[in-house]
Amino acid sequence: MMLLEATGVSKAFGGLQALKGVDLQVRRGEIVGVIGPNGAGKTTLFGCLSGFHRSDAGQVTLCGERIDRSQPHDICRLGMARTFQLVRPFQGMTVLENVMVAAMVRHPATAVARDKAAHVLERTGIVHLAGRDASGLSLADLRAMEVARALATEPQLLLLDEMLAGLTPVEAEQMHERFLSLRDDGLGLLVIEHSVPTVTRLCDQVVVLDFGQVIASGTSAHVLANARVQEAYLGKRPARSGVKAADEAGAAPGAVTGALT
Ligand SMILES: Nc1ncnc2c1ncn2[C@@H]1O[C@H](COP(=O)(O)OP(=O)(O)O)[C@@H](O)[C@H]1O
């Protein structure tokens, strides 16, 4: 059975059609990449899948259950967790406590949540940060904590929004390894990333969004050879007006050749 199956997902913000008829599937043990120019609708798609946005049309199932009219906390309990482009830790709390709050979704007793959170920190490779104040973390450590918080809800499917943007090559490699190990544990991963080399190495399948529509999907080699995809990325037309600045995480637009910003 498909872990996640979305068909015909559409979402408008006023007169702006942010998503139009998006189809997408994720299996267990698979990493699916969502790429597309800035403003293409990638984050909106995550919002619709995870219940933060109410889609206008379409159907989404997680492990066979309809979730497109469910609340975020119910979708989380069913097994989907997402990270945010802008990580907002609970200020004045340690990394362990931040992860404990997420663990309490399933384990309300403090002692149990603490054990679960400690285990997740180990699995994420950030045990050494447990006692640190979350508000003083570096970008890479914040991102790692964000992944840990998502994992602490014990998901089957993880939605990861630009977790590698702005990291140094060494930090990005660590995050990459983290994702592969989660995949090997049987989780499904849906990742928004904008560096072509990253997507090529990381993703089993790639879905390309442009102006809210899927313009190509399949293996990365198949997708990147597509003429429409190349046109969308190689600057052969002006960027969509009214979109946000390059990237909330701070990566420069087009900084890397072939960057899908
Ligand atoms: N909450 C919102 N209200 C109005 N417009 C939005 C909202 N969120 C996103 N948009 C618009 O929808 C489009 C898609 O945005 P987004 O999903 O953030 O793109 P991406 O993540 O691919 O860069 C953009 O034009 C953006 O300005």
Ligand SMILES: [Mg+2]
């Ligand atoms: Mg985005």
